[in-house]
Amino acid sequence: MTLPTNPSGAASEVNVNLTVNGQSVSVPAGTTIHRACERAGIDTPTLCWAENLTPVNVCRVCVVEVEGNRTLVPSCARAVEEGMVVNTDSERVRHSRRMVLEFLASGVDLDQAEGLRRWLDEYEADPGRYDQDGLPARTVYEEPKVQDNLYIRDYSRCVLCYKCVEACGDDAQHTYAIAVSGRGFDARISTEFDVTLPDSACVYCGNCIGVCPTGAIQFKTEFDLRQASDWRPDEQTVTQTVCSYCGVGCNLELHVQDERIVKVTSPADHSVTHGHLCIKGRFGWQYVQPVDAPTRQRRP
Amino acid sequence: MADLSISEANADAIEQAAVDAVLGDQTAEIRETERLVRAGTQRRRDHRHLLLPALHALQNAKGWISPGGLNYVCRQLQVPPAEAYGVATFYDLFRVDEPDTIGDVTHVCVDAACQISGSAERQRELAARGVTVHRSPCLGQCDRAPAEFVQAVAGPDRVDADSQPYVLPQHGDSSLRLLRRIGVVDPNSLASYQAAGGYEALAAAIAMGPTAVCDAVAASGLSGRGGAAFPTGVKWRAVAAEQGRPKHVVANCDESEPGTFKDRVVMENDPFAVIEALTIAGFATAAENGWIYIRGEYPLATRRLSEAIVQARAAGLLGENVAGSGHRFDIEIRRGAGAYICGEETALFASIEGFRGEPRSKPPFPTTHGLFQEPTAVNNPETLLNVLEVINRGADGYREVGTENSPGTKLLCLSGRVARPGVYEVPFGTTLGEVLALAGGISGDDPLRAVLLGGAAGNFVLPDQLDMPMTLEDARQRGTTLGSGVVMAFTAEVDMVAVAVRIAEFFRGESCGQCVPCRVGTVRQHETMVQLQQSGALTEQRRELSDDIARVMADASICGLGHTAASAVGSALRLGLLGEGPGDGGVDQGRLP
Amino acid sequence: MFGAGGGTSSYQEIEEADVVLLWGSNAREAHPIYFHHVLKGLDQGATMYAVDPRRSSSAKFADVWLGLNLGTDVALANGVGREIIAAGLQNQAFIDHATAGFEAYRDHVEPFTLDYVEQVTGVPAAAIAEMAHAYATADKAQILWTLGITEHHNGVDNVKSLCNLSLLTGHVGRWGSGLVPLRGQNNVQGGGDMGALPNKLPGFQDLTNPDHRAKFEAVYGTPLNPEPGLHLTLMFEAMEQGTIRGAYCIGENPADSEADSAHARKLLSGLDILVVQDIFLTRTAELADVVLPSSVGWAECDGTVTSSERRVQRVRAAVPPPGECRHDHEIIGELARRLGVDWGDPTPEELWDELRSLSPMHAGMSYQRLADEGGLQWPCPEMDHPGSPFLHGWLWEDDLGGRPPAPFSLTDHAGPKEELSAEFPLRLTTGRALDSYNTGVQSGGYDNPIRYGDALDLNPDDAAALGIVDGETVRVSSPRGAVEMAIRVQPDIPAGLAFTTFHFPELVDINTITNDEWDRESGTAEFKAAAIRVEKLRHG
Known part of the structure; x- marks a missing residue:
């Protein structure tokens, strides 16, 4: 009898050699340029990329220059090739990154896009220069959609990175309650005919919130605290634990402010959840600190 | 599948009938008995490509896509409504809000050639007559500026060409290659096409064998006529080399570059040539699936191609055993719905597949990951017609006109301020000035100000470039492009x-x-x-x-x-x-x- | 040993499976994140057959849904087994090498012809054959099940019937193939692992084995009672017989969760003493003489839990327990102190390390490793052992690692205990809804837009025959009692079947009508099959 092998740790490690900013780097075949840069200690801005989602390479903020390519290439999606010569800091790259960031900042509210701030500074983005001569630049402004107790959607903050669509659909939840509708600058994340989330297929897993980089979809708890100017991320603790519902063993990160849970996330690199949860894990914690639960008595 | 959550809105009988007429019994979920249902991921994937035709059916049935109609399609194809809505709202020819009055909509072109030829006046005139007018991007009828296209409800869409026989400006010119059958062959008759030498190239190709066909195409130096000028032989060889997966050849008939209408003229007037050449492409690359993706604003071309496919199939020139070659090949037509981007080949794939027409990053390239992520060769009608010439004349014969690096002839779309707008076929190397002269020179009393080459994606040149030989290499050297063959003239009075x-x-x-x-x-x-x-x-x-x-x-x-x-x-x-x-x-x- | 312990496969393996039999499980709602792994498998080309009396939200993802008559799982599984053998698709090399009792099994399933099984199960013969062939010829195939298999009076037979199929085809003991019972609670696996079973010591060591006991006695410093205890169902029988007069209930709500719950409440109320340790004043706690307020295991305490893939993971305190609530281990330690034994104040980690010293399969799992490696799957006997993604690899080893071969089991079709009658003509089955959990003690604490409460799903034809419309409140009776509840008319429910969730016992006391017949081996009650009658309410 031949003993079948466990291929979980398999994948033949053929290495590929490339140059990044003049530095030699050797990484396994199939690695993306973005990962190779990481290996070389080079930080790359990303927006639509996430380790638990399929790269869509739409934001273009991670572009790099690859010798022999007419245009810049998205480092998050392009695999390394033997002998590739990559430049991440040329004038051309800096220009495109700056422009992408400026474009976004000129039309979208990035106040809560924590991860983008330093890059806006780094690339000296100046979104103000699009409002000139009494001709204001078009923005994506609209009123926040507050349609239920768990989520809010504030598409004034939406950079259309497709992450929420991927998390709702192919990459995790397979519910497809939201998709991109419309075209061009008028493209929006939307339910069918823009019906409310409660009227849509949404099952409130919150995986869209989990991947949103700008606060365009967020927990109602966070939204309310922010409205009350009481959202204090610097004072929050994050504790990793395991969900109490069902036996799958999903890892939770409990974000706690003033000894109260204010939101729940899951680590994207964990083999059980890959960062994704269900409605119970994401929102079912309220009994720990009951406020106005209709059918439960207060804790003794 | 998804947690398919479908609202209570239901399709009415007209919508259901329209969708059923397109889908027939092709549904993603089959209830065999009360206790046995077949559905699932594979069935859903296999049926998704029917979404676009189903949306067309709804739009045509009612003049808009209602929630109930969309729900019906979603149920039949197991497509989540949010995704179907996302697809519907991607296209100009679909509307998802109920119109005030339901009826035909006249699309009037507002792009350059029509813009400078009375588009605005025409729109006002039509509106004053109570016609519902829609401002449209280029309709591919720049030779008839200002162009119109009537999107109908409960009937076929219409264009002026339906009732006006096409007259080729170069009619009777014996040097014509690609256009020689136009006005000579009856576009509705396979027999007429065959009488003019049609399908001799397919017979010759079958006799040569796939490898020799690819070799001949490569040796001819033929390059893609859509604008990117990629060598056709290289593309075909790459697809031919792929094995073990279904393969596709696609005729990219989504001609939407403002100022471009040559493929429309070819398809409307010589449809069998497109079908024959696509069949040769399938034979040469060992692809069994042929697709024609044609823009929704080309109803006459769509009808002519559909009819040509029916006749070719009946004659055994498509189907299980193409012309006795043992090769299986057939063609399906897909109508676009108003989206310039779908002329980009990867966006075109997404559109056929039933998704939003959003381009994909390359690599991977279509030759390995094309339609349905399978090996695919995409060519436009003009390129395909050149293949017939390569087969019929041999690579050397093909190269007898044109230049070393730009062999053969080029179709050019003359529009704007020229005396005789239309499609012209000239050998590569003819100068820009000669081309304009061929079209009767500049019209009106004002002097030439500029020429737009290659369409909206091309660029303007000044009259000092009239000596430029129209070749790929000269265009490149002078920092311009031939693109899709647009030559649009502007005179001094134009704003x-x-x-x-x-x-x-x-x-x-x-x-x-x-x-x-x-x-x-x-x-x-x-x-x-x-x-x-x-x-x-x-x-x-x-x-x-x-x-x-x-x-x-x-x-x-x-x-x-x-x-x-x-x-x-x-x-x-x-x-x-x-x-x-x-x-x-x-x-x-x-x-x- | 084959047949003990836990699910054989890792979640990741289902992503690589070619064929999935989802049998008696609505994982889409009950185990949503496990189902994400299933979905990856489906996206990558796996074929899924869903066997379930109703077309659940999970079954809707299946390539083929086989809607068998409720309680006919043994017949279907034996029919699949017979078809595999009849078609010559069994893995004879594996059978000869690693199993015992094949010939008896073959003879035993011989009467389960496709025609007979179609007649019993209601599933077309062709579909049964198709599933049998797909499963047998797949490179990697898994059978997943949940309470749809186990919550029957013959639940153990159901499980054995499925295990037979894996032995027949060699779909166990290797990467990608396996048997996966999905655990319903976050630590039901861990509870068993820790010896919270009547006949087991931690690490599935045998209470009746003196050598095993001796090891624990040495560390605990006290002799252990060698007599196995009672499982929950037997405890209630003992209460009935008066041999149990007192109970100490920790984190369980039997007054709501037991089948025929009115009866269970009566027994609990009749005890001399009932102590309940819980985070809420549950219905059970309301019956208690003493209530010990405890803290939330996953948000207010440190410790470990074990998942369905045998992954031991850390839980950690994120918020302090309110008021006088204390940690479970502190309460128990304090009780011991009052009883005259001072255990000191061990930390959760110290308790865990003691466990590791006694349970070989946990020995390699230090707190540090559990944190660094995202949890570890048992068995993990050494500090340098990577943990075990799948079980029973020994079945493929040359000498079976010295273990006895895996036995085929002989099982017979036995249908639900409670037969339908003119008085109770409809079949009731129960299950979970996505947003809720069990008796709602925890999930009742939040509101959400997808919550609809407990309602009885009924086929449109059945509803029409009864003159009942969607949303109407009706009376639902079984031989044990009656409740009033709303109707949801659902086209996905076959005629003759009714389905409800059981998450809102205060509103719909559904377990007062479920069947308390139970499996003698597992102690699990037949929640999944009762006979009921649905009647319109009389309006006065």
């Missing part, structure tokens, strides 16, 4: 700023919205041009901004739309056509040779 504003608006309207450089860049570019129009000149800051915008779109966009979105506008600015800069005053150089 070039308005033209530039419209070109910018065109890209703003046609950007799919996927990548940031193009989605935002096209808007900012348009805003810049509006500022120019309002104030008569660009501020220094705006000019700098304009350059910055152009660079990021060209460098960092996903696809060709973004890469070229600033091309024409940028050239107009550089050449001073917009009332400033060094080239200003070039108005009296417009003398034809």
Whole structure:
């Protein structure tokens, strides 16, 4: 009898050699340029990329220059090739990154896009220069959609990175309650005919919130605290634990402010959840600190 | 499948009948008994490509896509409503809000050739008569400016060509290659096509064998006529080399580049040639699946091609055993629904597959990951027609006209201020001035101001370029492009700023919205041009901004739309056509040779 | 040993499976994140057959849904087994090498012809054959099940019937193939692992084995009672017989969760003493003489839990327990102190390390490793052992690692205990809804837009025959009692079947009508099959 092998740790490690900013780097075949840069200690801005989602390479903020390519290439999606010569800091790259960031900042509210701030500074983005001569630049402004107790959607903050669509659909939840509708600058994340989330297929897993980089979809708890100017991320603790519902063993990160849970996330690199949860894990914690639960008595 | 959650809105009988007529018994979920249902991921994937035809059926049935109608399609194909809505709202020819009055809509072209030929007046005139008018991007009828297309409810869409026989400007010219059958062969008759030598190339190709066909195409030096000029032989060989998966050949008939109408003329008047050439492509690459993706605004061409397929199938020239070759090949037609971007080959795949027409990053390339992620060769009708010439004449015979690096002939779309707008076939190397002369020269009394080459994605040249030989290499050397063969003339009285504003608006309207450089860049570019129009000149800051915008779109966009979105506008600015800069005053150089 | 312990496969393996039999499980709602792994498998080309009396939200993802008559799982599984053998698709090399009792099994399933099984199960013969062939010829195939298999009076037979199929085809003991019972609670696996079973010591060591006991006695410093205890169902029988007069209930709500719950409440109320340790004043706690307020295991305490893939993971305190609530281990330690034994104040980690010293399969799992490696799957006997993604690899080893071969089991079709009658003509089955959990003690604490409460799903034809419309409140009776509840008319429910969730016992006391017949081996009650009658309410 031949003993079948466990291929979980398999994948033949053929290495590929490339140059990044003049530095030699050797990484396994199939690695993306973005990962190779990481290996070389080079930080790359990303927006639509996430380790638990399929790269869509739409934001273009991670572009790099690859010798022999007419245009810049998205480092998050392009695999390394033997002998590739990559430049991440040329004038051309800096220009495109700056422009992408400026474009976004000129039309979208990035106040809560924590991860983008330093890059806006780094690339000296100046979104103000699009409002000139009494001709204001078009923005994506609209009123926040507050349609239920768990989520809010504030598409004034939406950079259309497709992450929420991927998390709702192919990459995790397979519910497809939201998709991109419309075209061009008028493209929006939307339910069918823009019906409310409660009227849509949404099952409130919150995986869209989990991947949103700008606060365009967020927990109602966070939204309310922010409205009350009481959202204090610097004072929050994050504790990793395991969900109490069902036996799958999903890892939770409990974000706690003033000894109260204010939101729940899951680590994207964990083999059980890959960062994704269900409605119970994401929102079912309220009994720990009951406020106005209709059918439960207060804790003794 | 998804947690398919479908609202209570139901389709009415008309909508159901329209959808059923398209889908027949092709549904993604089959209830065999009360206790046995077949559905699942594979069935859903296998049926998704029917979404676009089903949406067309709804739109045509009622003049809009209602929630109930969409629900019905979603149930039959197991497509989540949000996704189907996302697809429906991607296309100009679909509407998802109930119109005030349901009836035919007349689309009037507002792009350059029509814009300078009375489009606005025509729209006013029609509206005054109570016609529902829709401002449309280029309708591919620049030889009939201002062009119209009637999108019908509960009946076939209409264009003027339906009732007007086409007269080729070069009719009777014995040097014609690609256009020689037009006006000679009855486009509705396979027999007529065969009597004129049709299907001799397929017979010859079968006799040669697939490898020899690919070799001949490679040796001919034929390159793609859609604008990118990729060597056709290289593409075919790559697909032919792929084994073990279904393969596809696609005729890209989504001719939407403003100023381009050559493929329409070919398809309307010589449809069997397109079918024959696509069949040869399938034979040469060992692909069994042929697709024609044709823009929704080409109803006559669609009818002619459909009829040609029916006749070819009946004659055994398509189907299980193509012309006795043992090769299986058939063709399906897919209508686009109003989206310039779907002419980009990867967006075209997404559109056929039933998704939003959003381009994909390349690599991987279509030759390995094309339609349905399977090996695919995409060619446009003009390229395909050239294949017939390569087979019939041999590679050497093919190369007898044209230049070393641009062998053969080129179809050019002459429009704007020329005396006889139309499609012209000239050997590569003919100069721009000769081409304009062929079209009867400049029309009207005003001197030539500029020529737009290659369409909205191309660029303007001044009359000092009339000596330019029309070849790929000369165009490149002079920093311009032949693109899809647009040659649009503008004379001195034309408001070039308005033209530039419209070109910018065109890209703003046609950007799919996927990548940031193009989605935002096209808007900012348009805003810049509006500022120019309002104030008569660009501020220094705006000019700098304009350059910055152009660079990021060209460098960092996903696809060709973004890469070229600033091309024409940028050239107009550089050449001073917009009332400033060094080239200003070039108005009296417009003398034809 | 084959047949003990836990699910054989890792979640990741289902992503690589070619064929999935989802049998008696609505994982889409009950185990949503496990189902994400299933979905990856489906996206990558796996074929899924869903066997379930109703077309659940999970079954809707299946390539083929086989809607068998409720309680006919043994017949279907034996029919699949017979078809595999009849078609010559069994893995004879594996059978010869690693199993015992094949010939008896073959003879035993011989009467389960496709025609007979179609007649019993209601599933077309062709579909049964198709599933049998797909499962047998797949490179990697898994059978997943949940309470749809186990919550029957013959639940153990159901499980054995499925295990037979894996032995027949060699779909166990190797990467990608396996048997996956999905655990319903976050630590039901861990509870068993820790010896919270009547006959087991921690690490599935045998209470009746003196050598095993001796090891624990040495560390605990006290002799252990060698007599196995009672499982929950037997405890209630003992209460009935008066042999149990007192109970100490920790984190369980039997007054709501037991089948025929009115009866269970009566027994609990009749005890001399009932102590309940819980985070809420549950219905059970309301019956208690003493209530010990405890803290939330996953948000207010440190410790470990074990998942369905045998992954031991850390839980950690994120917020302090309110008021006088204390940690479970502190309460128990304090009780011991009052009883005259001072255990000191061990930390959770110290308790865990003691466990590791006694349970070989946990020995390699230090707190540090559990944190660093995202949890570890048992068995993990050494500090340098990577943990075990799948079980029973020994079945493929040359000498079976010295273990006895895996036995085929002989099982017979036995249908639900409670037969339908003119008085109770409809079949009731129960299950979970996505947003809720068990008796709602925890999930009742939040509101959400997808919550609809407990309602009875009924086929449109059945509803029409009864003159009942969607949303109407009706009376639902079984031989044990009656409740009033709303109707949801659902086209996905076959005629003759009714389905409800059981998450809102205060509103719909559904377990007062479910069947308390139970499996003698597992102690699990037949929640999944009762006979009921649905009647319109009389309006006065």
